[in-house]
Amino acid sequence: MQTIDTLIFPRWIVPVEPEGTVLEGIALAIDQGRILDLLPADVAPLRYAARQSLQLPTHCLLPGLVNAHTHLAMNLLRGFADDLPLMRWLQEHIWPTEARWVSESFVHDGTQLAAAELIRGGVTCVNDMYFFPDVSARALAAAGLRASIGMIVIEFPSAWATDAEDYLAKGLVLRESLRHDPLLSFCFAPHAPYTVSAATLTRIRALADELDAPIHMHVHETAGEITQFEQAHGCRPLQQLDRLGLLSPALMAVHMTQLDDAEIARLADTGVSVVHCPESNLKLASGFCPTARLDAAGVNVALGTDGAASNNDLDMFSEMRSAALLAKAVANDASAVPAHQALRMATLNGARAIGLGAQTGSLVPGKWADVIAVDLGDLESQPLFNPISQIVYASGRHQVSDVWVGGRQLLRHRELTTLDREMLLARAEHWRTQIATAH
Ligand SMILES: CSC[C@H]1O[C@@H](n2cnc3c(O)ncnc32)[C@H](O)[C@@H]1O
Numbered sequence: 001m002q003t004i005d006t007l008i009f010p011r012w013i014v015p016v017e018p019e020g021t022v023l024e025g026i027a028l029a030i031d032q033g034r035i036l037d038l039l040p041a042d043v044a045p046l047r048y049a050a051r052q053s054l055q056l057p058t059h060c061l062l063p064g065l066v067n068a069h070t071h072l073a074m075n076l077l078r079g080f081a082d083d084l085p086l087m088r089w090l091q092e093h094i095w096p097t098e099a100r101w102v103s104e105s106f107v108h109d110g111t112q113l114a115a116a117e118l119i120r121g122g123v124t125c126v127n128d129m130y131f132f133p134d135v136s137a138r139a140l141a142a143a144g145l146r147a148s149i150g151m152i153v154i155e156f157p158s159a160w161a162t163d164a165e166d167y168l169a170k171g172l173v174l175r176e177s178l179r180h181d182p183l184l185s186f187c188f189a190p191h192a193p194y195t196v197s198a199a200t201l202t203r204i205r206a207l208a209d210e211l212d213a214p215i216h217m218h219v220h221e222t223a224g225e226i227t228q229f230e231q232a233h234g235c236r237p238l239q240q241l242d243r244l245g246l247l248s249p250a251l252m253a254v255h256m257t258q259l260d261d262a263e264i265a266r267l268a269d270t271g272v273s274v275v276h277c278p279e280s281n282l283k284l285a286s287g288f289c290p291t292a293r294l295d296a297a298g299v300n301v302a303l304g305t306d307g308a309a310s311n312n313d314l315d316m317f318s319e320m321r322s323a324a325l326l327a328k329a330v331a332n333d334a335s336a337v338p339a340h341q342a343l344r345m346a347t348l349n350g351a352r353a354i355g356l357g358a359q360t361g362s363l364v365p366g367k368w369a370d371v372i373a374v375d376l377g378d379l380e381s382q383p384l385f386n387p388i389s390q391i392v393y394a395s396g397r398h399q400v401s402d403v404w405v406g407g408r409q410l411l412r413h414r415e416l417t418t419l420d421r422e423m424l425l426a427r428a429e430h431w432r433t434q435i436a437t438a439h
């Protein structure tokens with residue numbers, strides 16, 4: 001008999017690997033932060049003495065969701081500028097507001113507010129890109145979330161850094177100081193081809209090669225951005241990235257709504273991951289990412305929400321459903337992106353894109369115990385033929401009852417264990433008053 005930390009007895013387990021698998025009568029054993037075993041529920045108590053044992057008779061256990069593209073502190077700008085196209089939204093509203101308000105305390109409070117929303121929505125890992133990444137990294141680790149932190153670069157000054165060299169230097173110092181935290185990993189995060197010069201991208205590519213770090217970037221978000229880039233540089237942004245040597249398995253190209261067949265083939269050949277943000281793309285009318293064609297070509301497609309100022313939430317359940325529905329409409333094919341594929345995009349594919357595919361994203365022994373429980377016991381989930389279909393097409397984030405990251409429970413019966421709800425409400429109201437009064 002082996003003493004372990006936790007045994008969970010759910011009704012179902014959807015491990016995501018192998019894809020489409022639904023297990024019944026199986027218990028999940030967790031020890032020292034990692035998944036130790038999946039074994040028959042009647043055998044588990046004979047083999048393991050658990051310090052904590054949990055019966056979840058109407059629940060499905062899943063790997064925690066991976067939100068592969070966020071700007072978390074922008075939670076404080078939720079609903080601030082709606083119903084605008086990307087460039088007017090950014091240039092006339094968001095960038096001036098960020099220039100006025102973004103500070104250490106803005107990023108701290110916005111990221112904490114986002115962390116609470118993520119945990120309550122079953123997200124256990126994020127890939128974030130925002131100013132003051134030192135503050136967001138510490139806030140996310142303190143909340144207990146797993147995070148890939150962007151060492152951001154943009155060719156204009158902000159409260160965080162003065163120029164590209166300063167952004168890079170500060171990012172590298174941050175990575176060096178926190179890279180041994182088991183919850184944190186670091187990637188380069190040049191904002192976009194239209195805001196970061198070729199010289200800076202060349203430098204980032206060399207650094208990324210040297211440090212074996214991923215690169216997280218907005219690419220081909222809108223048709224207008226491509227036309228403008230062609231006028232200025234005589235080629236499409238993706239061609240430019242290819243010439244600079246950035247197309248590789250290290251690259252997470254976010255949005256990708258404008259892609260021809262040759263570009264899809266090139267992404268597949270070079271191993272680039274695409275991060276699809278269906279709801280942000282719909283709200284800003286940015287275009288449609290051809291996810292079914294990308295998947296068929298062998299491209300790893302992950303899912304992200306983008307920031308709460310363009311989405312306007314961090315709900316990965318809704319994002320999975322939107323991704324599955326939109327893919328069918330775009331491909332004119334009802335079989336495009338079935339439920340199990342949407343779930344893989346929101347879990348394992350996200351983990352792979354970030355470079356954490358061996359550590360999280362599926363319920364496999366040896367991986368971190370990043371696990372969520374979804375309650376499928378209520379009327380809205382009946383009758384239940386297939387839990388994966390129910391989760392993707394008919395469930396909401398309010399059904400997430402419990403969340404663990406690295407075996408630590410961050411949500412218990414929908415109560416946050418690491419964040420103070422009243423304090424978060426007070427800080428959100430503080431920022432709303434400040435920003436609204438000045439506006
Ligand atoms: C350098 S920090 C990130 C920077 O990106 C801005 N941003 C937020 N959403 C989007 C988007 O959909 N496309 C391009 N840029 C975006 C954010 O406001 C920050 O300035």
Ligand SMILES: [Zn+2]
Nearest residue numbers: 071218306307
């Ligand atoms: Zn974005």
